[in-house]
Amino acid sequence: MTSDKPTMIEFQDVQKYYGDYHALRGISATIQAGEFFSLLGPSGCGKTTLLRTIAGFEGISSGVVLIDGKDVAAVPPNQRPTNMVFQSYAIFPHLTVAQNVGFGLRKDPRSAADKARAVDEALAMVGLSGYGGRAANALSGGQRQRVALARALILKPKVLLLDEPLSALDKKLRENMQVELIRLQRQVGITFILVTHDQEEALVMSDRIAVMFEGQIAQLDSPERLYRLPKTRAVANFIGTMNFLSANILSEAAGLVEVDVQGFGRLQLDAQKQVTGSPSANGATIGFRPETATLLFDGQQPSDRETMATVEEVVYYGDMTYYDVLLDGTSAPVRLSMRNVFGRPVLDIGTRTRVGWSPGALVLFR
Amino acid sequence: MKIPVLRIYTLGYLLFLYCPIVILPIFAFNDSTALAFPLQGFTTQWFHNVWNDAVLAKALKNSLLVAGATAVLSTIFGTLAARANTRYQFKAAAPLMGLIMLPMVLPEIIMAMALLVVLLSVGIPLSLFTIILGHVLVCTPFAVAILTSAFQSLDKSLEEAAYDLGEGPFSTFRLIILPLVMPGIISAMLICFTISLDEFIVANFLGSGEPLLSTFIYGQLRSPKNVPNIMALGTILVGVSVILLALAEFFRRRGLARTGVKDSGGFL
Numbered sequence: 121m122t123s124d125k126p127t128m129i130e131f132q133d134v135q136k137y138y139g140d141y142h143a144l145r146g147i148s149a150t151i152q153a154g155e156f157f158s159l160l161g162p163s164g165c166g167k168t169t170l171l172r173t174i175a176g177f178e179g180i181s182s183g184v185v186l187i188d189g190k191d192v193a194a195v196p197p198n199q200r201p202t203n204m205v206f207q208s209y210a211i212f213p214h215l216t217v218a219q220n221v222g223f224g225l226r227k228d229p230r231s232a233a234d235k236a237r238a239v240d241e242a243l244a245m246v247g248l249s250g251y252g253g254r255a256a257n258a259l260s261g262g263q264r265q266r267v268a269l270a271r272a273l274i275l276k277p278k279v280l281l282l283d284e285p286l287s288a289l290d291k292k293l294r295e296n297m298q299v300e301l302i303r304l305q306r307q308v309g310i311t312f313i314l315v316t317h318d319q320e321e322a323l324v325m326s327d328r329i330a331v332m333f334e335g336q337i338a339q340l341d342s343p344e345r346l347y348r349l350p351k352t353r354a355v356a357n358f359i360g361t362m363n364f365l366s367a368n369i370l371s372e373a374a375g376l377v378e379v380d381v382q383g384f385g386r387l388q389l390d391a392q393k394q395v396t397g398s399p400s401a402n403g404a405t406i407g408f409r410p411e412t413a414t415l416l417f418d419g420q421q422p423s424d425r426e427t428m429a430t431v432e433e434v435v436y437y438g439d440m441t442y443y444d445v446l447l448d449g450t451s452a453p454v455r456l457s458m459r460n461v462f463g464r465p466v467l468d469i470g471t472r473t474r475v476g477w478s479p480g481a482l483v484l485f486r
Numbered sequence: 487m488k489i490p491v492l493r494i495y496t497l498g499y500l501l502f503l504y505c506p507i508v509i510l511p512i513f514a515f516n517d518s519t520a521l522a523f524p525l526q527g528f529t530t531q532w533f534h535n536v537w538n539d540a541v542l543a544k545a546l547k548n549s550l551l552v553a554g555a556t557a558v559l560s561t562i563f564g565t566l567a568a569r570a571n572t573r574y575q576f577k578a579a580a581p582l583m584g585l586i587m588l589p590m591v592l593p594e595i596i597m598a599m600a601l602l603v604v605l606l607s608v609g610i611p612l613s614l615f616t617i618i619l620g621h622v623l624v625c626t627p628f629a630v631a632i633l634t635s636a637f638q639s640l641d642k643s644l645e646e647a648a649y650d651l652g653e654g655p656f657s658t659f660r661l662i663i664l665p666l667v668m669p670g671i672i673s674a675m676l677i678c679f680t681i682s683l684d685e686f687i688v689a690n691f692l693g694s695g696e697p698l699l700s701t702f703i704y705g706q707l708r709s710p711k712n713v714p715n716i717m718a719l720g721t722i723l724v725g726v727s728v729i730l731l732a733l734a735e736f737f738r739r740r741g742l743a744r745t746g747v748k749d750s751g752g753f754l
Binding site: 175177196197198199202203204206207208210212213214223224226227271272275 | 641643644646647648649650651652653654657662665666
């Protein structure tokens with residue numbers, strides 16, 4: 121969707137060792153100008169290290185990092201066109217809010233009055249007008265976050281780096297800040313690179329996401345493609361929940377793959393849209409998301425196919441109920457999520473029920 | 487009935503610790519040269535004597551000079567060591583820090599003697615300067631201890647943020663690190679000053695005969711008629727020490743409040 125935009129950051133086979141520890145294992149990727157890009161992965165996957173190589177806080181062992189077409193290997197952090205919002209916010213505690221926000225303007229040749237106006241504008245942009253005179257120490261977590269944003273954005277960097285900026289906030293505030301960050305990014309139009317371990321946060325905010333495991337990018341795609349057609353089972357499991365059923369590939373011809381799926385029987389899948397991964401000796405697996413299959417209540421007709429199952433576990437979430445059901449002909453339960461619309465009962469454990477599903481919602485991992 | 491053993495122990499401990507110090511001001515104002523009860527009446531005679539003693543004035547001047555120089559030097563060395571220890575990771579860090587901190591536990595008299603032997607064999611004449619050298623050795627570990635905690639409580643990303651916002655290493659140190667550890671620096675200086683002010687062994691071994699407060703007091707104690715004067719002087723010194731330590735603790739706590747970390751205990 122953003123392929124026509126110029127490249128802002130390019131990694132070419134970036135490797136990073138800490139002693140014997142191989143932190144980044146050949147990262148190659150491009151991030152486009154004006155993109156909201158997320159590095160998503162579990163802790164220790166190298167996402168923060170990769171972000172810090174852009175900022176210049178980490179050197180790399182081999183490979184190339186280009187920012188706006190320029191190799192930055194020899195450029196120290198204070199001369200890179202990037203600014204960072206730190207996980208701890210790193211608000212200078214001995215300065216006022218205005219002094220914090222204006223810190224990067226110290227060498228700016230503009231007059232003091234112009235700088236003060238720039239600080240006011242930056243504060244207004246993050247919704248902190250009138251807070252300039254306050255002690256930075258006296259701010260709440262959410263306010264510190266905003267000060268950190270204003271302090272980075274006032275320098276009009278080409279790239280804004282965000283290192284788990286929302287992880288210290290409580291759930292409500294986090295959701296508000298997600299929306300706010302998207303709005304800010306659209307307003308200033310610069311490249312945002314976000315590091316997060318929260319898949320939901322990455323899905324909500326990003327144009328594109330790089331999912332990282334063990335120092336490598338496992339998949340780089342739009343949120344929707346990541347969710348719909350994950351390349352590996354590991355990616356599928358990290359982004360939301362996916363059910364897996366073992367399958368045998370019977371034949372491949374004319375863009376169709378015929379498979380025999382445990383519990384679902386013989387099916388034909390679209391080789392273009394529904395098959396992912398590279399062929400492996402371990403055999404194939406079928407995956408589907410909890411919301412793509414449905415429990416069929418009394419008299420309800422399936423939209424496509426149906427299979428009998430037994431309810432093994434019920435988890436009630438208020439707006440949703442999660443069911444673990446054992447499909448007939450399978451050995452492990454799969455999870456289904458049902459919206460608790462008005463009049464719909466919550467089934468008990470042990471209930472026999474029909475499950476409606478559609479071949480079109482399945483993904484085949486080779 | 488249950489005997490409150492721990493309470494009695496605590497009370498006994500505190501009495502033993504502070505009785506002698508409480509005795510000091512009592513006899514400092516007592517109108518008698520004999521240190522004995524009952525008290526003979528109130529006088530400020532001994533304070534007048536102290537005030538008008540020319541040798542004491544000289545000793546005080548020397549002591550302030552030595553303590554001031556010691557405080558400044560020890561704190562500078564302490565800052566460098568603490569910064570190196572907290573900012574950089576290198577193999578020699580642990581053994582080096584151990585060697586720096588060692589004078590804290592070494593018997594002072596051994597250090598003083600060893601220093602004396604070295605100074606004499608090298609041919610450096612004994613003076614206030616040699617006392618300062620000895621005191622810096624004694625005080626630096628304290629400065630390192632205080633400043634290490636000050637540097638450790640500093641979030642490393644504050645430094646990175648300053649780089650990120652365009653500052654170099656020196657301006658970052660000046661604009662961010664120094665102001666944030668300043669309370670620790672002041673606290674370290676005050677503690678070193680206090681330690682140097684009442685240090686006796688090094689002053690006695692490495693001095694050239696020029697009086698310092700501690701050596702002066704020691705000399706005065708030989709003559710019974712001078713003892714009340716010493717009581718008065720001691721009272722003043724205790725007062726000054728308490729004030730300095732309280733100030734040091736005030737600055738240390740303010741430093742913690744600034745950097746926004748929890749108090750993990752200090753000297754007071």
